[in-house]
Amino acid sequence: MHATVKDLISVRDGEPVGADIAEHVDGCEECSAALAELSEVRRELRRLPDYEPPSHSWAAIEQQLRSPALARRRSLGWRATGLRAGATAAAVGLGALVFVLLIGAIMRGSSPDTGSSESHQGRKTAQALEPVGALVARSQELEAVLNGLPRPRVERAATSAAIDELQARIEVLDLQLSNADEIGLSGPQAQQLWSRRVQLLDSLVSVRYAEQAARGNNWRSIATGDI
Amino acid sequence: MNMQPSKATSSALMALAIVVTLGMPVDAVLAADAPNPDTATREQLGQKLHEAQERLEQAAQEVAELSMSISDEVGPEVRRFAHQGSRPMLGIGIDMDEKGAAPDGHGVRVTSVSPGGPADAAGIKANDVIVAFAGKPLAAADGKSPQKQLLAGIREAKAAQSVAIEYQRDGKLTKTQIVPKSVAESLADLRMFSMDDMPELPDLGTKHWAGLRPMPFGMRDQGGFGSAELVELSPQLGKYFGVDKGLLVVRAPHDERFKLQDGDVILDIDGRTPSGVSHAFQILSSYRSGETVKLHLMRQQKRVELPVQVPESSSLSPSRLAPPPLPPAPGAPPPTA
Numbered sequence: 001m002h003a004t005v006k007d008l009i010s011v012r013d014g015e016p017v018g019a020d021i022a023e024h025v026d027g028c029e030e031c032s033a034a035l036a037e038l039s040e041v042r043r044e045l046r047r048l049p050d051y052e053p054p055s056h057s058w059a060a061i062e063q064q065l066r067s068p069a070l071a072r073r074r075s076l077g078w079r080a081t082g083l084r085a086g087a088t089a090a091a092v093g094l095g096a097l098v099f100v101l102l103i104g105a106i107m108r109g110s111s112p113d114t115g116s117s118e119s120h121q122g123r124k125t126a127q128a129l130e131p132v133g134a135l136v137a138r139s140q141e142l143e144a145v146l147n148g149l150p151r152p153r154v155e156r157a158a159t160s161a162a163i164d165e166l167q168a169r170i171e172v173l174d175l176q177l178s179n180a181d182e183i184g185l186s187g188p189q190a191q192q193l194w195s196r197r198v199q200l201l202d203s204l205v206s207v208r209y210a211e212q213a214a215r216g217n218n219w220r221s222i223a224t225g226d227i
Numbered sequence: 228m229n230m231q232p233s234k235a236t237s238s239a240l241m242a243l244a245i246v247v248t249l250g251m252p253v254d255a256v257l258a259a260d261a262p263n264p265d266t267a268t269r270e271q272l273g274q275k276l277h278e279a280q281e282r283l284e285q286a287a288q289e290v291a292e293l294s295m296s297i298s299d300e301v302g303p304e305v306r307r308f309a310h311q312g313s314r315p316m317l318g319i320g321i322d323m324d325e326k327g328a329a330p331d332g333h334g335v336r337v338t339s340v341s342p343g344g345p346a347d348a349a350g351i352k353a354n355d356v357i358v359a360f361a362g363k364p365l366a367a368a369d370g371k372s373p374q375k376q377l378l379a380g381i382r383e384a385k386a387a388q389s390v391a392i393e394y395q396r397d398g399k400l401t402k403t404q405i406v407p408k409s410v411a412e413s414l415a416d417l418r419m420f421s422m423d424d425m426p427e428l429p430d431l432g433t434k435h436w437a438g439l440r441p442m443p444f445g446m447r448d449q450g451g452f453g454s455a456e457l458v459e460l461s462p463q464l465g466k467y468f469g470v471d472k473g474l475l476v477v478r479a480p481h482d483e484r485f486k487l488q489d490g491d492v493i494l495d496i497d498g499r500t501p502s503g504v505s506h507a508f509q510i511l512s513s514y515r516s517g518e519t520v521k522l523h524l525m526r527q528q529k530r531v532e533l534p535v536q537v538p539e540s541s542s543l544s545p546s547r548l549a550p551p552p553l554p555p556a557p558g559a560p561p562p563t564a
Contacts, residue, residue: 136338136339139339139353140338140339140353140354143339143340143342143352143353144352144353146342147352153458153459154456154457154458154477155456155457155458155504155505156284156453156454156455156456157452157453157454157455157456157457157480157504157505157507157508158285158452158453158454158508159284160503160504160505160508161453161504161505161508161509161512163343163505164343164505164509166342167341167342167343167344168413170341170342171316171318171341171343171344171413172413172414174318174319174320174339174341174344175308175316175410175413176308177320177339178316178319178320178321178378179378180323181323182378197339201342204342206287207284207287209287210283210284210286210287211284211287213283213284214277214281214283214284
């Protein structure tokens with residue numbers, strides 16, 4: 001059996017993989033080619049200019065998914081060609097949505113090292129200057145999205161645990177923010193906590209969207225905006 | 228602790244996300260161009276879609292975990308709460324300045340609601356105005372703001388005991404009950420993270436998280452128990468299995484070494500009754516590879532004890548194990564478990 005993408009990425013990044021996988025990749029033309037392609041993708045990604053995704057990226061996508069024209073097109077497509085077209089629309093829409101959510105989460109959550117500590121510091125300062133009011137507004141928007149995503153009854157164990165962990169972290173941030181006076185939280189500290197809260201909510205939305213996609217065929221309603 | 232990831236890590240994740248997400252529509256588009264698929268083609272398409280959805284779920288989860296591990300800090304002052312274990316909390320955020328009070332001075336505006344927390348469970352949302360708590364109206368009086376009165380009321384409440392709460396949303400008054408959670412329980416959840424310098428928490432007694440070891444990041448067992456799909460049994464559903472509670476295995480883990488089968492009901496894990504799907508995962512994750520754990524199950528209405536040696540999670544990969552079974556046929560009703 002060929003190596004998975006995950007395995008290949010591990011090989012590429014010099015992370016430990018099973019001896020059988022490493023041996024297979026060495027000897028398999030197809031896997032070696034895929035590995036070379038992944039290395040090229042990384043090189044290309046490193047050449048990309050530094051980019052901070054718009055803070056409301058998810059909202060823009062959701063708005064597009066909700067647009068009557070798109071919904072009608074998807075609806076017509078679904079009826080016209082049945083499962084195949086519906087699956088395509090759902091997959092394309094959800095794939096694009098989660099792709100942006102994932103990339104957004106990576107970019108916001110990780111602040112990737114650009115090789116310039118000066119530019120990194122500049123970005124940190126810019127983030128620190130984001131007013132609490134804007135962070136609160138984003139936080140509320142993300143909470144509204146979560147409220148529209150019911151938890152499926154059937155849960156994948158690892159995903160369920162990840163969701164619980166994210167929620168626990170948010171809860172502890174909220175504990176501090178709601179008792180700011182008592183614990184003497186400074187303005188910048190509160191701002192930092194709000195920023196962290198938005199990041200965690202962003203991640204939670206990504207995981208919950210993906211969970212919806214994988215459980216109970218609810219991806220249909222996500223793709224058509226009926227969430 | 229605030230670790231910055233390497234550029235390689237970020238790039239790798241971006242590449243993974245690209246491959247995972249772009250891989251899905253391409254498959255579907257190709258299949259959509261095929262004329263009049265027969266049943267086998269539909270099943271293949273369904274299989275591919277299911278696999279893509281599973282990869283997507285895993286990728287989103289991995290990104291979330293990376294996001295959490297990059298910045299482990301949970302706030303500068305969280306340790307102050309570690310010695311107030313029984314203190315109740317509602318899982319809401321409020322503003323202590325004038326913005327946090329309703330314009331007429333009656334009530335406290337909710338700024339944020341912790342997902343999955345007590346207020347969320349009670350149906351409270353951001354921007355709702357809490358007008359009464361534990362039967363006491365929240366209005367400025369005796370130099371105390373409504374916010375201070377609410378905080379005082381919360382401190383007087385008892386964790387796990389329901390309290391009356393009234394709130395307004397769009398002018399409509401709702402009266403309901405809320406069950407505060409203890410700070411200890413919340414911080415105990417947090418112990419599952421890599422909080423090496425966390426002070427010892429008060430004894431949680433029979434709390435469901437008690438006795439678990441912190442689970443470091445990177446321990447996710449995607450191909451092992453983590454790949455299992457489970458549902459909490461309702462009392463009605465439990466009647467079919469001869470139990471009143473438990474976790475029904477809708478789809479067994481990819482790794483057959485867990486010996487679980489579709490339709491099993493997990494009753495307890497080494498005597499610890501999982502309170503939910505996540506808790507079952509956390510319990511199993513607290514064992515080291517090679518340790519033996521006894522799973523108590525209902526299988527075909529008979530009690531079964533399965534000794535399971537916890538596999539080496541890093542040696543598992545979903546793709547190296549048997550593929551998941553086919554999803555329901557198109558048009559079939561969603562699972563009703």
